[in-house]
Amino acid sequence: MNFNPDTDLQIERLMKASPETIWRCWEEPELFKQWFVPPPVEVTEVENDLRPGGRAFNVMKLPDGTLMENDGCFLVADRFSRLVFTDGVLPGFRPAPTPAFMTADVRLIPQDGGTLYHAHVMHSDSAKRDEHEKMGFFDGWGTTFEQLAALVQRL
DSSP, X not given: OOOOTTTEEEEEEEESSOHHHHXXXXXXXXHHHHHSSOTTOEEEEEEEOOSTTOEEEEEEEOTTSOEEEEEEEEEEEETTTEEEEESSEEGGGEEOSSOXXXXXXXXXXXXTTEEEEEEEEEOSSHHHHHHHHHTTXXXXXXXXXXXXXXXXXXX
């Protein structure tokens, strides 16, 4: 992974679960809804077609009732080990009508009887990176990691 500190953010956590269990939490909509956003935001709709060119779609309901659609495409989907997705491309690798905000590279690395969950999030410039950080990247993604870790323990 080529990390560029000017444009990229990354976060990781060791989880006491197999990559297969974590993958299920991406693949199954009802599981995905339970961990993907920090409360009080909710995921109301999800379609994750985990294959290259597949749709990466969710709708988030904000506390004020606003619905925020996120539509994108999976670029890489190496079962149980890696997901790369972006909002700059739509399903079938069709160009998105608006410039990309980010591309995320998620790795599930077996380690110490569990899985190191590593997320590398890339932006086209430092302004977008800074915007994402100010939106609460570390707190938000950190909270979702905690929620995912708790969910995989229950599965």
